[in-house]
Amino acid sequence: MLSRLLLVSALATASAYAQSYTATYVPSASGLPKTTEQGQSGTNKCGTDSSQDSTCQNAYLNSVTDFCLWAPPTEGSVADFEATVVSYCTKSGRGTRVIPDGTIHGAQFVYAPSYVQVSGYGDFTSMNVVANDAGGELDPHGATGVGNPVGGLVFHCNNGSCQQMHEWMSFMSATQYCFRACYDGDRATSLCRHTYDVLGCDWNMPADYPTSYFETCDSDDAEDVAYHHGTYFAQDMTLTGATVPNPHPAPATSSCSRTDGSALYGATDFATGVVRSGMQSPSSSTTMSSSTSSMSSSSSVSTMTSSTTPAVAVASSMASSMRTTTTPSAAAQAASANTSGAASVLMHGAPVLASLVVVVFAAIFVL
Numbered sequence: 001m002l003s004r005l006l007l008v009s010a011l012a013t014a015s016a017y018a019q020s021y022t023a024t025y026v027p028s029a030s031g032l033p034k035t036t037e038q039g040q041s042g043t044n045k046c047g048t049d050s051s052q053d054s055t056c057q058n059a060y061l062n063s064v065t066d067f068c069l070w071a072p073p074t075e076g077s078v079a080d081f082e083a084t085v086v087s088y089c090t091k092s093g094r095g096t097r098v099i100p101d102g103t104i105h106g107a108q109f110v111y112a113p114s115y116v117q118v119s120g121y122g123d124f125t126s127m128n129v130v131a132n133d134a135g136g137e138l139d140p141h142g143a144t145g146v147g148n149p150v151g152g153l154v155f156h157c158n159n160g161s162c163q164q165m166h167e168w169m170s171f172m173s174a175t176q177y178c179f180r181a182c183y184d185g186d187r188a189t190s191l192c193r194h195t196y197d198v199l200g201c202d203w204n205m206p207a208d209y210p211t212s213y214f215e216t217c218d219s220d221d222a223e224d225v226a227y228h229h230g231t232y233f234a235q236d237m238t239l240t241g242a243t244v245p246n247p248h249p250a251p252a253t254s255s256c257s258r259t260d261g262s263a264l265y266g267a268t269d270f271a272t273g274v275v276r277s278g279m280q281s282p283s284s285s286t287t288m289s290s291s292t293s294s295m296s297s298s299s300s301v302s303t304m305t306s307s308t309t310p311a312v313a314v315a316s317s318m319a320s321s322m323r324t325t326t327t328p329s330a331a332a333q334a335a336s337a338n339t340s341g342a343a344s345v346l347m348h349g350a351p352v353l354a355s356l357v358v359v360v361f362a363a364i365f366v367l
Contacts, residue, residue, distance in 0.1 A: 024164050027058060027094070027155045027270050040151035041084040042073075046095025056096040057152045059087045061165070061181045064109035064216045065263045066091050066157075067118045069099065069177055070138045070149065070170055071127035078129060078136035078172050082148040085138060085172075088127050091268035100126040101265055106210025110219035110253060114187045116156055116165075117180040117219075119207045124174055135173025139194035140166065154181050162270060167192035171201045178205040190224045196235045199244065206250040214261050217253035 025032055025044075032044040042055035059068035068089035072081035087096040090104070107120040125131050142148035154165045165181035167188040178201035182192035196204055204225055208215070226232060228245035238244060 024166070025153060026164070027060075027153075027157075027162050029095075029270065032058070032153075035151055036153065037146040037151035039146070040149075042086055042149065042151070044151060044153055048093055048095055050089075050092035050094065050096055050098050052097050054086065054095060054097045056087050056094070057085075057149050058094065058096065059152065059154045059179075060089060060094065060157065060162075061116050061118060061154065061179060062157045064107050064118070064214050064259055066268060067107075067109065067179070068096060069124075069127070069179060070152070070172055071124060071129055073128065075128045076130060077133045078138075079134075080136075082136050082138060083142065083150050085149045085152075087152075090264040091266060093267045093269055097127075099264075103127060104214075104261070104264060106212050106214060107264075108208040108210050108215045108217065110207065110217050112219040112221050112251065114185065114191050114221045115180050115182040117178070117205060117207065119178040119201065119205060119209050121176055121209055121211045124172070124177070129172070129174050131174055133174040135171055135176070135200070137194070137197035138170040138172065139192075139197075140168060141194050156181055156183075157270070169194055169204065171204065173200075176201055176209065178207070178209075180205055187221065190226065191222060193225055196225055198235065203244070203247045206247050208250065208253075214259045214264070215256055216259065217256040219253045220251040222251045223248040 025036070029048050030045065032046070034043050034045045036044050040057070042057040044056075044058055046054065046056035046058055055073065059070065061067050066089075068087045070078075070085040071088050072078065073084060073086045074081075078085065088099045089096045090099050092098050103124065103126045104120065104122040106122075107118055109118045110116070129135075136148075138148045138152070140147045140152065140154070142150065144150075154168045155162050156165050157163075163183075166184055168179070168181040169192050170179040171177065180192055182188040193204070201209070206222065225248065226234070228248070231245075233242070233245055
């Protein structure tokens with residue numbers, strides 16, 4: 001019995017370590033560091049001057065008229081540029097590139113209890129995506145744990161203040177796009193999964209994909225794409241003959257309203273956001289956060305999350321309440337400009353990792 005408790009504790013500790021965030025950034029014209037990950041091709045210190053040569057890798061999901069998409073810095077396929085894509089936004093004023101007028105043909109923006117999401121169609125050859133490109137998947141993890149794009153940050157602004165969205169996923173092709181950003185909390189990693197990268201928008205983010213109108217809705221949370229009729233599915237199971245399940249139905253929406261497409265374009269500032277009653281705001285995130293600026297003075301953002309499988313689902317659930325967020329001051333963020341995310345994880349993860357080692361060895365000894 002003791003050995004089982006120790007092993008469950010070890011799994012819970014491991015999950016808590018994997019899902020911790022070493023720093024959280026608040027967007028501003030000059031407060032973000034130049035880069036947040038080692039090997040980053042672009043920048044997070046983007047200023048306010050938008051240009052089509054910008055290498056800014058900050059994206060914003062605020063509303064149907066104020067959102068960003070990832071696309072190649074030069075002409076090519078999204079899959080070939082996943083690590084180096086840059087941010088194109090409907091609004092200027094945050095130092096990003098601007099989505100050319102007429103590129104977005106339709107959009108649905110939804111405010112769900114656990115996330116915000118935008119989806120639709122357009123012609124993204126105007127954003128360096130080659131014609132007929134089947135597209136690629138972007139997320140804050142990537143193959144090496146530092147994100148696609150490397151160092152990419154995502155923010156959501158609401159009611160005049162902004163928060164970083166640590167978990168997010170995005171698919172982009174020559175004609176279709178979808179982008180979901182999850183609030184920190186128990187459902188962040190299950191509703192913003194990043195391990196179904198070849199299954200595209202319609203499977204990962206069932207929703208309305210408008211081709212000729214722009215709509216805002218409140219929405220229920222989507223279903224977890226890892227589970228279908230109570231059965232777990234992983235993308236690599238197809239290698240051994242498994243069939244890809246049908247997509248979940250799109251979640252129910254309500255309070256929908258439409259906007260003229262001309263409202264997408266224009267200038268904005270960092271804290272612009274639409275007030276949504278009943279939706280989450282930076283002050284009501286479900287994450288249990290602790291302000292430990294002394295620990296984060298040399299931190300850069302690094303989100304380390306492992307996919308939850310049935311074997312560790314219980315331990316992951318136990319550990320979800322242990323997720324922490326540390327918020328460095330603007331001076332600390334500037335000081336971290338050349339600090340890699342890997343080093344940050346090693347520094348802040350060391351106590352947890354040490355505890356994990358002790359617990360695992362204790363469990364082995366008892367066994």
